[in-house]
Amino acid sequence: SCLRGLDAAPGPAGGERERRLRRDLAHFSAIAAVVAAGAGIPFSTRLTARAGILALPSLGALHTARSGDVPVDVTCTEGRLVLRQADAPDVTVHLESGVGAWSGALAWTPAHALPGLTPTAPPLPLDDLDPYRELPDGPGHGDLRTPLALDDAERKRWLQAWSGTALALRAGGAQRLAEAGALLRCLVPLETPPDVGTGRGSCSATRREAFGALLSSTPPDPVTLAATLVHELQHAKLAALSDLVTLHRAGPAARYFAPWRADPRPYDGLLQGTYSHLALAAFHQRRALVGGLPDRDWAWAQHARYRAQVGAALPALVGSPDLTVRGRRFVDEMAATHERMAEHPAPRGHVARAQAYVAAARTLWTRRHASALPPSNG
Template sequence: MLPVVPERALLELGRTEGGPDTLRLLVRDQHTRRLLLLRAVLDAAEAADAGVCSAGARGRLLEDWALLEEAERTVAPSASARVGAEAGTYGPVRAGLLHPFIGPWARHCLRGLGAAGGPRAERDTRELNRDLGYFGALAAVAAARSGVPFEVRLTARDGVLTLPSLGSLRTNVPGDTQVRVVHRRQRLTLGQVGEADIVVHLQSGIGAWSCAAAWTPAYALPGLLPDSDPVPLDDLDPYRTVRGGPRHHALSGPVTLDDAERKRWLHAWSGTASALGPGGEHRLAEALSLLRCLVPLSAPPGSEPGGRPGGSCSGTRREAFGAVLSTTPPTPTTFAATLVHELQHTKLSALCDMLTLHRAGPQARYFAPWRPDPRPYDGLLQGAYSHLALADFFQRHALATAHPAHRDSAWAQHARYQEQVRAVLPILVGSADLTAQGRQFVDQMVAVHERLAGRPAPRGQAARAAAYVKAARALWTQRRAPAE
């Protein structure tokens, strides 16, 4: 049974907005789904054939779960429960289970556990054991942060043991290997055969420090506001990007940052809150409520002449609620726009988990001015929704700034996004596949577009935007025309 979405929340989201209650509704529902997904992994492991999940792997999963339960009991109830409805702060156990990457990890496990019984390729068995072993690292981190003493053995994957939110250990062998992990009094001792022990000191927040060169601490950017939580900039977690599936057409791969790249991230991030402000207070509010993690990407190849990397890209993953993937942002305003864009996808995907907006099929047949390929109706809706928010964001910027160059740039961006949305709204509105709630949602998008049209861009900017969309449509039509 789908949860109830109040009409007020539906209308707010249709306007690409969302008040505090609406954003909390989305977050709460996604967190409930995450816990149910975790339960599904445990149930699937229990029910799996021995040829799929061995008794040893199943027993280890239950031991890890027991360690989590002990950590939950150890922490005072006030720390385990949510602290502050708007802050979204959790105790260490819930915080670990609700981290964005638990979603893709759980779905990867379910695919492996759902395999048919009988003989399995050695690679498949090894991969499933790796996936289930990640839960042990998660349990160990939660227990350590809760103050529970323990000693466990964890498996490093391809020579790297990742402890989520703490950091990673590069082992002395390149393949999969066992690491003894002991926690006592806020210190982790990591032991490998034939190597001296490495001591890691826990600290509050993200990261843990060690003098050992083999240890890389997790990294976090400061909170968007002085009193908000730090935001992890995660270049360590093995589940931070798609594994074993097709990659989004425009996304590059993950990257491990060096000090120079981290400084560039910090420089852009430090001005992001200020850049979000002129675009509307609700844009900063949704970033504070929904953003849980940033994943750095490498620059896509071929984005500069000669095939050299140098462009940019960003994205979200529906199963990793709260994570935004992005190349290094060049400026705070650019990254603020990236967050506006990607968090609309986050909001709309979360809403679509709660109700049905349309019943259109997956056939890719619609023109979208922001993509060279045909789009299905759902993809068209997602793209128009995020571009409508960007049109609003840049119009507000243009109206708020007194700097001529910044104003011209903002109007140009606004005009392009406004024209792109205008080109596809008739398709969205005219669909017979919209549900009653879907029609309410799309009608609100139309109302926002009409409101924005009441303060149009300068004539030259608008003309260039119209010409751009016209050229994109002509090229799209030419590519789809049958060869003579």
């Protein structure tokens, strides 16, 4: 956000936007200090704690004695940082390999990480400290909750779910585990919405401007977390691809039916959602085909629903005149992938219930948004 601010039209000198931009740009000094410390370069510098917190990415955060923006002098020598502020004891932070840094001071909160997804993978940051994990106006994803500061109990729940995620991903296809290992760089905890309940529900998101970071509420179990990774990494991949090539020239008008949403979607939103749901359909189908899976029936039900939802959305995507040549090839391959899933169909009962679910969703959506429904969307 601060880099975008450099391109914005200049505002009044000393105005709120200028103050926010200066504070945001000051965070780059903290990043530079972390890089220098990690490289073993001795230095002394002055940083600024934002709203009483000096966040040092991948190391931790200092809670200052005073609120507001507080200057903090930082010295790095021989594998340790000394953080000095007015009217407070010095805080000595001992650097460690990987994520996190240790200090005996109560004012210091170390960064936390989950074990590597595979035995050879590096630890994965579980970031509940960085001030830029939340944009000024909140997550910006509708019903998602704000980023969450974890306590020990929440961290334990994350670790319990994470410990079985690699196995759950592998059951859904070896490429799922490889993909998560290659693309995932950071997990950002979110508050759990009150309407999620106690089952396998969760909320999650990705940001185009933070490739490799994934926001998620505390996952109830490894399979849910694995499915979240599959879902959100699809969004990240498609966002990256869309930055490289033009797939379509459709406008932003929200007028398409998506069975997983109550509101009309723009073409790009429909493409994103269909792509991620297609991956979920494939993920659960692969899991359902694994012999002896305890929740095999549930996996079939999930597959049937996601596949039915994708089937309802594909006609609008395939029939669009706004696709480019590359976009046409991309969407046609999505349709072919959807068709190939019929080689291993779900039990008829699950298919019937999934089709009824999508039909009911379409009927309700049409009643609410009849004027928005385009002819190509049925």
